[in-house]
Amino acid sequence: DRQTLVAVLQFLRRSNLRESEEILRREARLLGDDLGSSVATVASSSSGVAAVAAVPPGKGEVLLGIAGSLPGEGGRPLPAQFYKLLLYAHAFAVGGGVVVEDQPDVSAVLSAYNQQGDPALYEEYYSGLKHFIECSLDCHRAELSQLFYPLFVHMYLELVYNQHESEAKSFFERFHGDQECYYQDDLRVLSSLTKKEHMKGNETMLDFRTSKFVLRISRDSYQLLKRHLQEKQNNQIWNIVQEHLYIDIFDGMPRSKQQIDAMVGSLAGEAKREANKAKVFFGLLKEPEFDVPLDDEDEEGENEEGKPKKKKPKKDSVGSKSKKQDPNAPPQNRIPLPELKDSDKLDKVMNMKEAARRVRLGPECLPSICFYTFLNAYQGLTAVDITDDSSMIVGGFADSTVRVWSVTPKKLRSVKTAADLSLIDKESDDVLERIMDEKTASELKILYGHSGPVYGTSFSPDRNYLLSCSEDGTVRLWSLQTFTCLVGYKGHNYPVWDTQFSPYGYYFVSGGHDRVARLWATDHYQPLRIFAGHLADVTCTRFHPNSNYIATGSADRTIRLWDVLNGNCVRIFTGHKGPIHSLAFSPNGRFLATGATDGRVLLWDIGHGLMVGELKGHTDTIYALRFSRDGEILASGSMDNTVRLWDAVKAFEDLETDDFTTATGHINLPENSQDLLLGTYMTKSTPVIHLHFTRRNLLLAAGAYSSQ
Amino acid sequence: MEPAKMASPKSAPKDAQVMAQILKDMGITEYEPRVINQMLEFAYRYVTTILEDAKIYSSHAKKSSVDAEDVRLAIQCRTDQSFTSPPPRDFLLDIARQKNQTPLPLIKPYSGPRLPPDRYCLTAPNYRLKSLQKKVSSSAGRITVPRLSVGAVSSRPSTPTLGTPSAQTVAVSTKVGTPVSLTGQRFTVQIPSSQAAVKAATPTTPTVQNVLINPSLIGPKNILITTNMVSSQNPATEANPLKRKHDDDDDYDTL
Numbered sequence: 001d002r003q004t005l006v007a008v009l010q011f012l013r014r015s016n017l018r019e020s021e022e023i024l025r026r027e028a029r030l031l032g033d034d035l036g037s038s039v040a041t042v043a044s045s046s047s048g049v050a051a052v053a054a055v056p057p058g059k060g061e062v063l064l065g066i067a068g069s070l071p072g073e074g075g076r077p078l079p080a081q082f083y084k085l086l087l088y089a090h091a092f093a094v095g096g097g098v099v100v101e102d103q104p105d106v107s108a109v110l111s112a113y114n115q116q117g118d119p120a121l122y123e124e125y126y127s128g129l130k131h132f133i134e135c136s137l138d139c140h141r142a143e144l145s146q147l148f149y150p151l152f153v154h155m156y157l158e159l160v161y162n163q164h165e166s167e168a169k170s171f172f173e174r175f176h177g178d179q180e181c182y183y184q185d186d187l188r189v190l191s192s193l194t195k196k197e198h199m200k201g202n203e204t205m206l207d208f209r210t211s212k213f214v215l216r217i218s219r220d221s222y223q224l225l226k227r228h229l230q231e232k233q234n235n236q237i238w239n240i241v242q243e244h245l246y247i248d249i250f251d252g253m254p255r256s257k258q259q260i261d262a263m264v265g266s267l268a269g270e271a272k273r274e275a276n277k278a279k280v281f282f283g284l285l286k287e288p289e290f291d292v293p294l295d296d297e298d299e300e301g302e303n304e305e306g307k308p309k310k311k312k313p314k315k316d317s318v319g320s321k322s323k324k325q326d327p328n329a330p331p332q333n334r335i336p337l338p339e340l341k342d343s344d345k346l347d348k349v350m351n352m353k354e355a356a357r358r359v360r361l362g363p364e365c366l367p368s369i370c371f372y373t374f375l376n377a378y379q380g381l382t383a384v385d386i387t388d389d390s391s392m393i394v395g396g397f398a399d400s401t402v403r404v405w406s407v408t409p410k411k412l413r414s415v416k417t418a419a420d421l422s423l424i425d426k427e428s429d430d431v432l433e434r435i436m437d438e439k440t441a442s443e444l445k446i447l448y449g450h451s452g453p454v455y456g457t458s459f460s461p462d463r464n465y466l467l468s469c470s471e472d473g474t475v476r477l478w479s480l481q482t483f484t485c486l487v488g489y490k491g492h493n494y495p496v497w498d499t500q501f502s503p504y505g506y507y508f509v510s511g512g513h514d515r516v517a518r519l520w521a522t523d524h525y526q527p528l529r530i531f532a533g534h535l536a537d538v539t540c541t542r543f544h545p546n547s548n549y550i551a552t553g554s555a556d557r558t559i560r561l562w563d564v565l566n567g568n569c570v571r572i573f574t575g576h577k578g579p580i581h582s583l584a585f586s587p588n589g590r591f592l593a594t595g596a597t598d599g600r601v602l603l604w605d606i607g608h609g610l611m612v613g614e615l616k617g618h619t620d621t622i623y624a625l626r627f628s629r630d631g632e633i634l635a636s637g638s639m640d641n642t643v644r645l646w647d648a649v650k651a652f653e654d655l656e657t658d659d660f661t662t663a664t665g666h667i668n669l670p671e672n673s674q675d676l677l678l679g680t681y682m683t684k685s686t687p688v689i690h691l692h693f694t695r696r697n698l699l700l701a702a703g704a705y706s707s708q
Numbered sequence: 709m710e711p712a713k714m715a716s717p718k719s720a721p722k723d724a725q726v727m728a729q730i731l732k733d734m735g736i737t738e739y740e741p742r743v744i745n746q747m748l749e750f751a752y753r754y755v756t757t758i759l760e761d762a763k764i765y766s767s768h769a770k771k772s773s774v775d776a777e778d779v780r781l782a783i784q785c786r787t788d789q790s791f792t793s794p795p796p797r798d799f800l801l802d803i804a805r806q807k808n809q810t811p812l813p814l815i816k817p818y819s820g821p822r823l824p825p826d827r828y829c830l831t832a833p834n835y836r837l838k839s840l841q842k843k844v845s846s847s848a849g850r851i852t853v854p855r856l857s858v859g860a861v862s863s864r865p866s867t868p869t870l871g872t873p874s875a876q877t878v879a880v881s882t883k884v885g886t887p888v889s890l891t892g893q894r895f896t897v898q899i900p901s902s903q904a905a906v907k908a909a910t911p912t913t914p915t916v917q918n919v920l921i922n923p924s925l926i927g928p929k930n931i932l933i934t935t936n937m938v939s940s941q942n943p944a945t946e947a948n949p950l951k952r953k954h955d956d957d958d959d960y961d962t963l
C-alpha cells in the first residue's frame with residue numbers, strides 16, 4: 001500500500017500536479033495506515049480530482065492513466081485495493097458535490113478494467129477453465145458452459161482496452177470458435193474492435209462492459225465452480241467473475257442444455273428472478289357501459305326487437321360478465337385516459353355490431369387471408385398499418401413519403417379550404433358531409449414531410465390522426481381530415497424505429513436508436529416518460545390492451561415490459577437469439593407473443609413472467625404477429641414469404657405454474673410446434689410485413705412485391 | 709435496383725477487392741454493387757480529411773513530419789464533430805428517472821384536437837396573401853383600408869368584400885375614440901382623419917394583409933379587429949407603379 005501511494009505521488013509529480021501532490025503527501029503522512037481515508041480526502045478536495053481530471057487528452061482517460069501507468073513503471077500488477085480506492089475516491093468526489101465533467105465517462109472507466117494479471121496468461125486461464133468445465137459432471141456442464149461467452153467477451157475487451165493488441169488477437173482466434181452459434185453476430189462485431197479507440201464509439205459494447213451479465217446457475221453447480229476458482233492460480237478469473245457477472249443462484253435441479261438454450265441469447269444474459277416479480281395488471285379495462293343508441297339500421301331481421309330492446313347493455317359482453325373488479329385489471333383511473341366522445345361511442349357500437357357477426361376461428365375454421373401487395377415499391381416499403389375498422393391502409397416508404405390508401409370504395413376526402421368553407425350552409429343536417437371536399441377526393445393521398453425513410457406508422461383509434469416515425473429522428477402527427485402534418489415531435493436525435501398509438505388514443509410510444517422508448521401525449525411537445533434500460537436499439541414498441549404497460553423489443557435480444565405510470569421496468573424476457581422485430585399482445589391481455597430474426601415466435605405469460613411456448617417453423621425474420629380478435633389464432637408473417645397460423649388456445653392451455661416453476665422461472669417447453677401449426681400460406685415472392693384481423697376475423701396481410 | 713453478388717474479383721481494382729473482403733468479414737453477403745463504390749468514396753474522403761487535419765496539427769507543433777500522435781488527435785477531433793453516438797447509459801437512466809418522477813398530467817375533457825401549443829405545431833400559415841390589386845371582386849373595386857387602430861371595430865357583411873368607402877363611410881377618427889355603430893348595416897370603415905375628407909373616394913392600393921378572418925364566420929354584430937392593414941399614404945400615387953412597389957415594401961416592413 002505504501003508502494004501504491006509512492007507511485008501515485010510519482011505520477012502526480014510527473015504530471016506537474018504540484019498541489020495535489022502536496023496535499024496527498026501531507027495526508028499520507030498524517031494518516032499512516034488508513035490508506036482508504038487519505039485517498040478519499042484527497043478526492044474530496046476538488047482540486048485533487050479536478051486536477052487529475054484536467055490533464056489532457058480526455059478526463060476519463062487520465063484516471064485510467066493512473067491505473068495503467070503504475071504497472072508500466074514497475075511491472076507490478078495493480079492491486080485490487082487501489083482500484084477500490086479509486087472507486088471510493090470517485091464516490092467521495094461525487095458525494096462532495098464536485099462536478100466532474102464527463103462523469104459518465106469516468107464512472108464507466110472506473111467500473112471497467114484494471115490490470116488483472118499478465119495478459120499473456122489470459123489464454124491459460126481461459127483454457128484452464130474450459131478444461132475444468134469439460135471434465136465436470138454432465139448435469140453441471142450445461143450450466144457452467146454459460147460462463148464461456150461472458151468470460152470470453154470480458155477478457156477480450158479487457159485486453160483490448162489495456163492495449164495488448166496482439167494478445168487480444170490471438171485470444172480471439174483461439175477461442176471464438178468455441179462459443180455458441182447464436183452469439184456469432186456479436187463475435188463478428190467484437191472482431192472489428194481491435195483497439196481501445198474503437199470501443200469508444202460503440203455504445204452497446206460500453207454498456208456491455210458496465211452492466212452485469214446475469215447467469216442462472218443451480219446451487220450445486222455454483223459451489224463446484226466457486227471451489228475450483230478460488231484455488232490460487234484461478235484467482236484472476238474469480239475476480240472477473242465477481243466483477244462482471246451476476247450469478248443468480250437457485251435451489252433445485254440443474255437445468256438441461258435445452259432449457260438453457262431456450263432462455264439465453266440476450267446481450268445481458270438472462271433476467272434476474274426479482275426482475276420479473278413485480279405485480280403486473282394485465283387485465284383489461286372495463287368497457288364503459290352506455291346506452292347504445294337505438295337506430296333502425298338493424299337490417300338483419302331483428303327489427304321487431306329493435307325498438308323495445310331497451311336492455312342493450314346485455315349485449316355489452318365485457319360489462320355484463322362481472323360487476324366486480326377483475327383483480328388483475330388496473331384501476332380505471334390508474335393512468336389518465338381521454339374521455340369517450342360521441343364519435344367514439346358510435347365507433348364502439350359499430351364494433352359491437354361487427355363483433356356479433358364475427359367468424360369464430362379455430363383449428364377447424366381457419367381465417368381467409370386477403371393479401372395487399374404493394375407493387376413498384378422497389379424495396380422501399382418500410383412500414384404498413386391498417387385502421388381498426390380496416391378502412392384505410394398506410395405505407396411508409398424509404399423515399400420519406402407516407403401514402404394513405406382507402407381500402408373501401410369510399411374515397412379519401414379532405415376538409416374544404418377556408419374559402420370554400422365559408423360558402424356552405426352551417427345549419428344543415430349533413431354539415432359534416434358538406435365540409436368534405438369532393439373535388440379532390442382520391443383513393444390515394446401522399447404525405448410529404450419526413451427527411452428520411454419512414455420506419456413506423458400507426459393510425460389513431462378514432463381514425464383522425466396518423467403517426468409516422470422516421471430515420472430523421474422525428475415522429476410526425478398527420479391529420480387524416482386535412483391530410484397535412486400537424487406536429488413534429490423531436491426527442492430522439494437518432495433514427496426512430498417504431499411508433500404506436502395507445503388503444504385509447506392520446507398517448508403514443510416511440511422507440512429508436514438511442515436505446516430508449518419514449519411515451520408522448522399528442523398535446524405535449526416533450527415526452528412524458530422515458531424508458532431507459534435496453535443495451536441496444538429499441539426496435540419494436542407496443543401498448544398493452546389496457547394502455548397501462550408498454551412492451552419494447554430490442555436489438556439486445558430482450559423484451560422489456562414497462563409501467564406507464566412510473567416508468568419502471570416490470571418484466572424482462574430473454575430467449576431470442578436475434579433482434580426482436582414484432583410483438584403482439586393477446587386480446588385478453590395475459591400473454592405476449594414475440595418474433596425476431598431467429599425465426600422463432602416465443603410466447604410469454606405476463607403475469608408469471610415465464611416463457612410458455614416456442615413456435616418454430618419460420619426460416620427468416622418475423623416482421624408481423626397478430627392475434628385474432630378473440631385470441632384463438634396467432635398469425636405470423638415473415639421474410640420467408642409465408643404466413644403461418646398457430647393454435648393459440650392450445651398453446652396457452654394447461655400451463656404448469658406450480659411453485660417450482662414460478663420460483664425458478666423456467667419450465668420445460670414441449671416440442672409441439674408442429675401440433676400448433678395450423679397452416680402455412682406462401683406468397684410468390686412477397687415478404688409479409690403486416691398482419692391485421694378485421695373485426696369479423698378476416699386476416700389481411702400486406703407486403704411489397706420483391707422480384708427475386 | 710436488385711441486389712447482386714460481389715463483383716468478380718478478377719476485374720475489380722485492388723481497392724474494391726479489399727472493400728469486398730471487408731464486407732465479407734463483417735458478415736454482409738448481399739449488397740448492391742454500388743455499395744462498394746460508396747464505401748470506397750467514404751473511406752477516401754474520411755482518410756484525406758484526417759490526414760489533412762493531421763498535417764495542420766503537426767505543422768502547428770513544428771514537427772518535421774506527420775506522426776501517429778497527430779493522426780490520433782485529428783481522429784479524435786473529427787469524431788466529436790461528425791460522428792455522434794447516442795448518449796451513454798447512465799445519462800439516459802438519469803434523465804429517465806427525472807422524467808418518470810413527474811406524474812402523468814390529467815387530461816382536460818372536451819378540449820378539441822389535443823395538440824401542443826401553436827409554437828410547437830406546424831399548423832401556422834407559412835404564406836401571406838399578396839396585395840389585392842385590380843382585384844375584380846364582387847363589389848366596385850374601390851377600397852380604402854385604414855391603418856391599424858386599436859379598438860377599431862368594423863362590421864363586415866357576410867360577403868368577403870371590403871366595401872367601398874364612398875357609399876356609407878362614416879369617417880371616424882379613432883384617436884378621438886368615437887364609438888362606431890355596431891348595427892347590422894353594411895359597414896363602417898375608419899380612415900385616419902388626415903385622409904378622411906380629401907381622398908375618400910380615391911382608389912388606394914387596397915392592401916390587405918394577413919386576412920386571418922373568414923368573413924363568413926363573422927356575423928353582423930361581431931367585433932372585428934383587423935390588424936396590419938396599411939393604408940396607402942398617398943392616394944394620388946396609385947397610378948405610379950414605382951410608388952406602388954414602394955407601398956408593397958412598406959407592407960412587408962410593417963409586418
